[in-house]
Amino acid sequence: MTIPFNKPYLSGREEEYLRDALQSRAHCGNRTYTEKCIRLMKEKYGFGEVFLTPSCTAAMEMGAMLADLSPGDEVILPSWTFSSTANAVVLRGAKPVFCDVDPKTMNIDVTLIEGLITERTRLIMPIDYMGIPCDMDVISAIAQRHNLMVLEDAAQSFHSYLNGNPCGTHATMAAFSFHESKNLSCGEGGALIVNDPALVERAAFLQEKGTDRSLVIKGLRAKYGWVDIGSSFLLADLLAAVLFAQLEAVDEIVTLRSRITAGYYDLYQPYADKGYLALPIIPENVLLNHHAYFVIFDTDENQQRFLKLCRDRDVYPFRGYLPLHSSVMGRKFGYQPEEVPMTEALSERIVRLPFYTDLANEGLEICLEAMRAVLQELYGC
Ligand SMILES: Cc1ncc(COP(=O)(O)O)c(C=O)c1O
Structure with a gap:
C-alpha cells in the first residue's frame, strides 16, 4: 500500500x-x-x-x-x-x-x-x-x-x-x-x-x-x-x-487526525528520549488541530537516509519548506544563509511525516510499521 x-x-x-x-x-x-x-x-x-x-x-x-x-x-x-x-x-x-x-x-x-x-x-x-x-x-x-x-x-x-x-x-x-x-x-x-x-x-x-x-x-x-x-x-x-x-465535519476530521499524532508520538518519542531526534513540543495552552507532524533528525545524512528508506517502502514523508532568506529571491534582498542560522541548519534535518485524515482509518499501522523498520535501520534499535 x-x-x-x-x-x-x-x-x-x-x-x-x-x-x-x-x-x-x-x-x-x-x-x-x-x-x-x-x-x-x-x-x-x-x-x-x-x-x-x-x-x-x-x-x-x-x-x-x-x-x-x-x-x-x-x-x-x-x-x-x-x-x-x-x-x-x-x-x-x-x-x-x-x-x-x-x-x-x-x-x-x-x-x-x-x-x-x-x-x-x-x-x-x-x-x-x-x-x-x-x-x-x-x-x-x-x-x-x-x-x-x-x-x-x-x-x-x-x-x-x-x-x-x-x-x-x-x-x-x-x-x-x-x-x-x-x-x-x-x-x-x-x-x-x-x-x-x-x-x-x-x-x-x-x-x-x-x-x-x-x-x-x-x-x-x-x-x-x-x-x-x-x-x-x-x-x-x-x-x-x-x-x-x-x-x-471539522470536529470529526480533527478527532480522526488526532489518532495520527498519537501514533507518531508513540513511535518517535523513545528515539527522542535517546537523543536521536527532536519532536515538536506543543505548549500546554495549545489545543492542536492535528494538521501535521515533524521530526528533526540528528544529522543531515540521517534526514536523507530516512527519506530514501521510507520511499523504498512506498511511504512518502516530505522535506518541507526551503528557507526563504537563502532562496533565489531571499538573496535578491541581500540575505546570506548564515544570517538566519537556526532555520538554515534545521532545514537540512527536518522531515514532515505523511498526514491526511483518511490515514487514521486506513494505512496508519502500515505507515508506522514501515517507519519502525526504517528507524531500526538508522539507529540499530
Ligand atoms: C504558511 C503557509 N502560508 C500560505 C500557504 C499558501 O496557501 P494557499 O495554497 O491556500 O495559497 C501555505 C501553503 O501550504 C503555507 O504553508
Missing part, C-alpha cells in the same frame, strides 16, 4: 452541496454557500469579519493591501514559511525582514522580533507552523508597544486554539488556507479574517476589485463604482459549497 504525503478527505456531503450550488445558477462569490460558511465560522469561532478568498495566498495579498503596505515599509516574518507569506509583502513593494525560528515548534522566535524592528516596520506576519499557534500573546504585546499591525498566516491552523481562543481571533487579521493539503479543503480556497471593525468596509472594497459593490448589495448605493485598489479576491460559491461540507 502506498502512503502518500497528503490526500484530501471527503466528509460525504460535498457532492450534494455542490449539486445544489450548481442548480442555484448563482455560482460567483458571496452567494448562498459563502454566506453559510461565513455564518458557521463566525458563530463557532467568534471571528470578526470573514472574507472567503481563492486561496490563503490571495487572503494575505488582500491583508497586505488592507495594512496599507507601501514601498520602503518593512515586514517581519519567519524565513521558515511558504513563498506566499513573503510575496504578499513584496507585491506591495515592501521589504521582508526574516526572523529565525524556535526549534521547539519551528514558529517565529518571539525573543528575536524586537531586535528586527526599525522605524520602517509596519507589520508582523507570524505563521502557525504545523497548526501550532505561535505565541500571539507576546507578538501582540510587541505589536502594541511599537504600534504595528499583525497579520497571522494561519494557513495551517484552522481549528487550533491558544488559551482557549481559536486561531484567527488573536491578530488584527488572519489568513486561512483550504488548499487540498490542509485539514479542510475545497481544492483551492482561503479566508481573510478581519478583526478590526475599522478595516471591514475597505476589505469588502478590496475583495470586489476595488469597487463599492458591497454597499449596493446592502442597499446603501444604487450603483457601484471604482473607489479603491483591489482585485478579484472572491471564492466561487461552487467551491464554498464544498467547503461548507468540510466545515460541518
Whole structure:
C-alpha cells in the first residue's frame, strides 16, 4: 500500500452541496454557500469579519493591501514559511525582514522580533507552523508597544486554539488556507479574517476589485463604482459549497487526525528520549488541530537516509519548506544563509511525516510499521 504525503478527505456531503450550488445558477462569490460558511465560522469561532478568498495566498495579498503596505515599509516574518507569506509583502513593494525560528515548534522566535524592528516596520506576519499557534500573546504585546499591525498566516491552523481562543481571533487579521493539503479543503480556497471593525468596509472594497459593490448589495448605493485598489479576491460559491461540507465535519476530521499524532508520538518519542531526534513540543495552552507532524533528525545524512528508506517502502514523508532568506529571491534582498542560522541548519534535518485524515482509518499501522523498520535501520534499535 502506498502512503502518500497528503490526500484530501471527503466528509460525504460535498457532492450534494455542490449539486445544489450548481442548480442555484448563482455560482460567483458571496452567494448562498459563502454566506453559510461565513455564518458557521463566525458563530463557532467568534471571528470578526470573514472574507472567503481563492486561496490563503490571495487572503494575505488582500491583508497586505488592507495594512496599507507601501514601498520602503518593512515586514517581519519567519524565513521558515511558504513563498506566499513573503510575496504578499513584496507585491506591495515592501521589504521582508526574516526572523529565525524556535526549534521547539519551528514558529517565529518571539525573543528575536524586537531586535528586527526599525522605524520602517509596519507589520508582523507570524505563521502557525504545523497548526501550532505561535505565541500571539507576546507578538501582540510587541505589536502594541511599537504600534504595528499583525497579520497571522494561519494557513495551517484552522481549528487550533491558544488559551482557549481559536486561531484567527488573536491578530488584527488572519489568513486561512483550504488548499487540498490542509485539514479542510475545497481544492483551492482561503479566508481573510478581519478583526478590526475599522478595516471591514475597505476589505469588502478590496475583495470586489476595488469597487463599492458591497454597499449596493446592502442597499446603501444604487450603483457601484471604482473607489479603491483591489482585485478579484472572491471564492466561487461552487467551491464554498464544498467547503461548507468540510466545515460541518471539522470536529470529526480533527478527532480522526488526532489518532495520527498519537501514533507518531508513540513511535518517535523513545528515539527522542535517546537523543536521536527532536519532536515538536506543543505548549500546554495549545489545543492542536492535528494538521501535521515533524521530526528533526540528528544529522543531515540521517534526514536523507530516512527519506530514501521510507520511499523504498512506498511511504512518502516530505522535506518541507526551503528557507526563504537563502532562496533565489531571499538573496535578491541581500540575505546570506548564515544570517538566519537556526532555520538554515534545521532545514537540512527536518522531515514532515505523511498526514491526511483518511490515514487514521486506513494505512496508519502500515505507515508506522514501515517507519519502525526504517528507524531500526538508522539507529540499530
Ligand atoms: C504558511 C503557509 N502560508 C500560505 C500557504 C499558501 O496557501 P494557499 O495554497 O491556500 O495559497 C501555505 C501553503 O501550504 C503555507 O504553508
